[in-house]
Amino acid sequence: MSTDPVADAARYYEPRFAEADAADKAEEDMANAFLCAAHKRDANSLATFAPMVTDWEALALVGSPANKPKLKRYQLMHECMAESLDYSKGPHKSELMQLLLNVAYSSDIVNAPAQARALLARMALTFATNNVGI
Numbered sequence: 001m002s003t004d005p006v007a008d009a010a011r012y013y014e015p016r017f018a019e020a021d022a023a024d025k026a027e028e029d030m031a032n033a034f035l036c037a038a039h040k041r042d043a044n045s046l047a048t049f050a051p052m053v054t055d056w057e058a059l060a061l062v063g064s065p066a067n068k069p070k071l072k073r074y075q076l077m078h079e080c081m082a083e084s085l086d087y088s089k090g091p092h093k094s095e096l097m098q099l100l101l102n103v104a105y106s107s108d109i110v111n112a113p114a115q116a117r118a119l120l121a122r123m124a125l126t127f128a129t130n131n132v133g134i
Helices: 005-039 056-062 077-084 093-105 112-131
Strands: none
Touching: 005 077, 005 112, 077 112, 093 112
16 A cells, blocks of 8 residues: 555546546547548448337337347337437437428528538537437
């Protein structure tokens, strides 16, 4: 045991800081992957950056017993986008609906792309914050 409080503190906190930095990096990477997938403009593309989910439709077809592992599948981009709107801290569905209305019926279509990209960035960050480590 050391009698140096500075060395003891460093030994104690450095692994925790490294873990927090790794989690922040993982969130940033997932948010960037979300935005890269969004840039492809395909709501039905596979979201390989997202955690896999139980494939309930496939399970219904094969009738999986309780002791067998559950079938998993990649989420689709639109599922990740919708999920990002479900958290209390993050963008709300009403923001997406308002943007859709603005694009469909507004004369201010100049600002709509920037508003949409800003909303997507918030969606990406919210999704990543709530899904890293799952």
